[in-house]
Amino acid sequence: MDPLEDVLALIGVQSSVSAGLVAGGDWAMTFPPPVGVKFVAVRAGSCHLAVQGSTQRHVLAAGDCCLLTRRARFTLASDLSLPTADARTAFAKARSASPGDTARGHTSGSDRGADGGAPADGLARTGTGEEVFILGGSFDFGERAHALLLDALPPVIVVPAASPAARALDWALAQIEHEVRTQPLGAGLVAEHLATVMLVHVLRLHLTQDASDGGALPGLLAGLADPVVATALRALHAHPARAWTVAALAASVGVSRSTLAARFSRALGHGPLEYLTQWRIALAAQQLRAGNRTLASIATAVGYGSESALSTAFKRVLGTSPRAYLALTTG
Template identity: 30%
Template sequence: MDVLTEALSSMRTGRPSSVRTEGRAPWGLRLPPIAGSGFHVVLQGTCWLVPLAGTPCAPAPIALGPGDVVFLRAGHGHVLTDQPGSPVVDMTGDAVPPDSPIGSVTLGGDGALTRLLCGAYHLDQNRPHPLLSHLPALVHLPASRGRHPELAAAVQLLGSELENPRTGSAGIVPSLIDALLLYILRAWLDEQDASTGSGWAAALRDPAIAAALTAIHADPAAPWTVAGLAARVGLSRAGFARRFAALIGEPPLAYLTRWRMTTAARLLREGDTPLSTVATRTGYGSEYALGKAFKREYGLAPGSYRRQVRAA
């Protein structure tokens, strides 16, 4: 059970959308806030990311070069431009055609060319998994030889498919963009100082806490107790509870409840699984028990939640 993959899957509400952007200096593109997380990959040339006034995505403009990757956790609005101060146009809603895996935007003058892949991951930001919510507002991963080779390879593959579309590209590009998110987060986690005493980067490196998280994610319906999890990972009950709360930010059983509710919400969103089965798969003995817990967390009964999501 891969905790990172499961955490992201639990938040996903749709396929990623993406736009191939080409700008010739002078150019500027204003991107509005989105309900999810945004990303940019510089395939060729250079540009600047300029935060909009009042948004926390970055304290100052950021210079980006070839191969650089930027991830905006909460999809804050911002501007991409060849230079701060260049004329700016707004991104329009028709940039991505409904019958294509990727849209296209061309703008600017007749100066130096910059090519980017810009896009959004449609993730539920109302109840984000703490692994994502604890990330910085903006993650910038500059390109560098030998640094994050898997991420660099994914960027290279994306660039190749976009420059020379061939048979199968319509299926390959969305899959690569999906994989890109995991590579971005893995690269960020790998860069965190191993001496850091708290946070998800430290938790996933800690053998005992990582094993406990894996157990919870693999079988949320199991009758887990703090003592049972502690015994499973070879720690005393008190020592395990302290270490888990220090790294994750909440006690083990609070996280277990969070994951059970997250799993229930995903089952309700993604299919027609009977409520009795949802209850069984999330560790609740009856539809009534599930409904009581779910309404406490989401403010809606499970059936109402499913209908609301389907209608959206």
């Protein structure tokens, strides 16, 4: 079993790719807080990035890519001291523009719409030139995403163009750019799938970096970076209904109980049985939403001997009973 793949499937990653952004000259654009995780990839030129609530500033050059993992406004600009335009206005114009009869892509001023706004290529524009081209999109997740994955990520993850990981990302980003610029049939669907590929590459990179520098925040990725904890996580994900004890799990990994408990706590911030409870409840919540199993069968499938045992654990983790949870999520 692949715990990262399990979690991404469980939390329901939905990717979306926005219109490309063409910019030049003096420009600054502020974006609203993303619902999930935002990605920004600079394909040509360079820009500055500032995220609300952080004093850190980033310079993104051609080939750089970053993930923004918090719900906070952010600004992209040639100069962060400039007055900012609202990104929503520019991207609304791009969405309303229909493809033109001429070749799409970086168009000149003569290709702009009759109202002087967005050109018919569907790209958003700001500033006075065209030397900067930026791809963007977002990843929306299910309600358990923060506890299972996002809380363990830093607010900004930057993948520099010079890094080995950027070369792996470049293929996916080049294909996304092609879909955004040329808009062939099915472009949106293809770009969304490619964006998910890009997300997995960035998470792999972050996992590898954390393993090498020891700077991971507690969470799933930190656990996967520890070979002992990763082996234990694979066992828990493969058999969540098993009556696990710390001793039995440690024996399956080939370490002592105290070693497993210490490494699990250091990597994830809590012990293996606490993680197992969270994972079982996440699985139970998913099966409840699917609506094709009884509560008793769900309890058995995730390792609880009765409905009442599942209900007790469910309420402890999510703060509500399974039936109340189902009523809330199904509206």
